[in-house]
Amino acid sequence: MNVLILGSGGREHAFAWKIAQSKQLENLYIAPGNAGTALCGTNVAIQVNDFEAIKKLVWEKGIDLVLVGPEDPLVNGIHDFFLNDDVLKDVAVIGPKKDGALIEGSKDFSKRLMEKYKIPTASFMSFTKNNLEEGYKFLETLKPPYVLKADGLAAGKGVLILDDLNEAKTELKNMLLDAKFGNASATVVIEEFLHGIELSVFVLTDGKSYKILPAAKDYKRIGEGDKGLNTGGMGAVSPVAFADKDFIKKVEEKVVIPTINGLRSEGIDYRGFIFVGLMNCNGEPFVIEYNCRMGDPETEVVIPRIKSDLLDLLDGVAKQTLHEKTFEVINETATTVVLVSGGYPEDYEKGKVVKGLDSIKESQVFHSGTILKNDEVLTSGGRVFAITSFSNSIEGAVNKSMKAAQQIQYDKKYYRKDIGQDLINWKN
Ligand code: AMP
Numbered sequence: 001m002n003v004l005i006l007g008s009g010g011r012e013h014a015f016a017w018k019i020a021q022s023k024q025l026e027n028l029y030i031a032p033g034n035a036g037t038a039l040c041g042t043n044v045a046i047q048v049n050d051f052e053a054i055k056k057l058v059w060e061k062g063i064d065l066v067l068v069g070p071e072d073p074l075v076n077g078i079h080d081f082f083l084n085d086d087v088l089k090d091v092a093v094i095g096p097k098k099d100g101a102l103i104e105g106s107k108d109f110s111k112r113l114m115e116k117y118k119i120p121t122a123s124f125m126s127f128t129k130n131n132l133e134e135g136y137k138f139l140e141t142l143k144p145p146y147v148l149k150a151d152g153l154a155a156g157k158g159v160l161i162l163d164d165l166n167e168a169k170t171e172l173k174n175m176l177l178d179a180k181f182g183n184a185s186a187t188v189v190i191e192e193f194l195h196g197i198e199l200s201v202f203v204l205t206d207g208k209s210y211k212i213l214p215a216a217k218d219y220k221r222i223g224e225g226d227k228g229l230n231t232g233g234m235g236a237v238s239p240v241a242f243a244d245k246d247f248i249k250k251v252e253e254k255v256v257i258p259t260i261n262g263l264r265s266e267g268i269d270y271r272g273f274i275f276v277g278l279m280n281c282n283g284e285p286f287v288i289e290y291n292c293r294m295g296d297p298e299t300e301v302v303i304p305r306i307k308s309d310l311l312d313l314l315d316g317v318a319k320q321t322l323h324e325k326t327f328e329v330i331n332e333t334a335t336t337v338v339l340v341s342g343g344y345p346e347d348y349e350k351g352k353v354v355k356g357l358d359s360i361k362e363s364q365v366f367h368s369g370t371i372l373k374n375d376e377v378l379t380s381g382g383r384v385f386a387i388t389s390f391s392n393s394i395e396g397a398v399n400k401s402m403k404a405a406q407q408i409q410y411d412k413k414y415y416r417k418d419i420g421q422d423l424i425n426w427k428n
């Protein structure tokens with residue numbers, strides 16, 4: 001098979017690394033890719049939302065399967081674009097059509113889906129500028145902290161959690177009347193605050209059957225001890241001690257099966273990944289959000305833990321034969337530690353020369369924000385690398401990642417040194 005992966009982060013490098021190991025692969029292309037994906041296949045300088053340029057590439061290279069990494073092209077309808085085009089309609093696209101991508105593209109849609117199919121989630125109500133006063137009244141019925149969510153995509157910044165009622169009312173007004181997040185906050189979901197511990201569960205589905213992939217915990221804040229600004233993710237661990245077999249069984253029965261059946265009942269033929277962001281509240285799963293893609297950096301621990309041929313599984317998704325595929329997981333612990341550019345998630349410098357990559361022997365380095373220039377690897381983004389290691393314990397895996405984090409050098413490197421520490425002595 002000839003495969004095209006869309007995207008340029010650590011997630012896409014992890015996909016490329018895994019698919020490059022498949023016996024079914026002929027040629028692998030990544031658009032636009034990074035300095036790491038260039039080691040697994042051929043990078044092509046096309047942006048993920050340039051559907052016409054992607055069409056030309058798919059046609060020229062005889063691509064059989066397109067794996068869409070980020071949510072943007074999915075929400076913008078890349079899968080629909082393929083299906084509506086005579087040249088592209090038989091090319092497999094992994095990732096939902098516009099209707100399915102709404103699970104991430106609209107919080108209001110996803111909450112209504114959960115409500116209709118009795119999937120456990122925080123109680124909620126949605127508001128627009130036409131019923132702002134009712135929004136204030138609803139806030140008054142809730143206990144702090146108050147959770148306000150812009151309905152649409154807001155570059156990961158559309159969720160506000162506020163302790164003060166008046167501040168919550170002001171922010172609701174800012175979102176609805178003053179377009180704080182542009183059109184994304186024309187509708188706002190207000191919901192009950194859930195107390196518990198967060199984790200992510202990933203599902204691969206062909207719309208009928210599914211495989212539950214390994215669960216992971218992400219470390220979202222920039223600072224150690226989960227302090228400071230939110231980031232795309234500073235590290236991840238899989239498996240997660242507080243998501244044991246019994247808990248995952250509950251997730252399967254109460255969340256995964258009703259979600260897949262619910263999407264089908266709504267007439268949505270969903271083929272791709274579902275990222276379920278969950279809160280474990282005293283052993284019970286509650287859905288915080290869905291994403292229509294894999295997580296980053298979670299992919300960098302989840303995909304390496306899959307023993308089976310990923311391309312074979314994706315082929316099963318495209319042909320709706322996923323139920324025939326075996327799915328095996330590696331039982332060891334994987335951790336990933338993200339190296340970022342100093343200043344991230346605010347302003348940071350790019351173009352720093354990276355040294356020391358060749359000295360890493362015990363870990364797999366996935367590139368995120370890197371480019372190749374005259375045979376040198378340069379930093380080109382906020383998150384630069386995700387260093388993944390395996391061991392039979394979290395300590396063992398994290399120690400390897402930390403050692404590699406020291407060996408990689410570039411100006412203003414920063415990383416969290418406490419990834420996984422909270423899980424080391426975890427007792428359920
Ligand atoms: P989301 O974009 O929906 O994932 O929200 C961003 C983050 O806000 C989540 O990862 C949670 O940490 C937090 N969050 C969202 N909704 C809730 C909720 N109902 N209760 C507690 N925390 C929440």
Ligand code: GLY
Binds near residue numbers: 291294296298
């Ligand atoms: N790491 C969280 C995300 O990919 O959205």
